[in-house]
């Protein structure tokens with residue numbers, strides 16, 4: 001059963017030359033529908049899966065990596081098992097094969113070579129995958145929760161401006177606003193790929209009700225804010241997400257798989 005709100009993809013995907021593709025996958029699927037997908041994983045992915053203590057987490061990992069391979073194979077024109085991943089020193093995955101060689105978009109009459117960029121995120125039963133041509137990208141999704149004190153967590157992770165903004169909101173809006181801020185910050189960090197070595201207090205994101213997702217300020221380089229675009233994602237009831245991409249942002253297409 002899928003809780004994703006987005007439609008199934010068209011048979012022929014729009015060109016990546018002028019669009020960003022976001023895919024949503026429900027991870028709690030029955031075994032029998034996933035056994036082929038499982039076989040596409042590499043030995044190191046299977047080894048990672050074995051390290052999970054709980055069967056449910058192991059299963060979700062296998063499904064989300066299998067889905068990653070399935071989705072990327074549509075762009076690469078290869079079988080899912082043929083894809084090879086490499087990881088930066090901060091853990092961000094890239095395609096090692098096919099990669100150095102540029103890919104061509106098969107269905108585009110004006111096909112041009114491009115490097116396939118992607119990022120993924122998961123929370124509870126849901127995974128999001130963001131795909132672009134050439135532009136660095138980061139995506140984050142979170143299941144909405146209410147079992148923690150937002151102001152305490154915000155003091156640790158948000159910039160001063162963001163903390164002030166959050167405190168100024170009516171109490172009833174703070175929990176939802178917290179997750180908008182969190183996912184936007186996380187998507188930006190993931191687009192850079194530097195993990196928490198990119199200090200969280202060095203940039204501010206917009207997250208108040210009615211405000212579009214965007215970078216408000218970056219420090220010490222103020223122009224950095226102009227180099228990235230942020231977009232809000234609403235993939236399923238109870239989940240919120242964000243994608244950060246090198247400007248200029250292209251048209252966003254969202255599907256479920």
Ligand SMILES: CC(C)(COP(=O)(O)OP(=O)(O)OC[C@H]1O[C@@H](n2cnc3c(N)ncnc32)[C@H](O)[C@@H]1OP(=O)(O)O)[C@@H](O)C(=O)NCCC(=O)NCCS
Nearest residue numbers: 090091092093120121122157182185186190193194195196
């Ligand atoms: C990986 C990281 C960037 C995000 O982890 P997370 O939020 O727990 O997990 P997500 O599901 O969103 O993302 C995990 C995926 O991101 C990718 N990833 C790993 N390292 C990454 C990096 N440095 N940059 C971008 N993507 C990365 C991987 O594909 C990973 O999936 P995998 O486990 O299947 O390989 C984590 O290292 C991190 O730095 N988290 C910061 C958390 C935080 O304090 N955020 C504050 C926000 S206000």
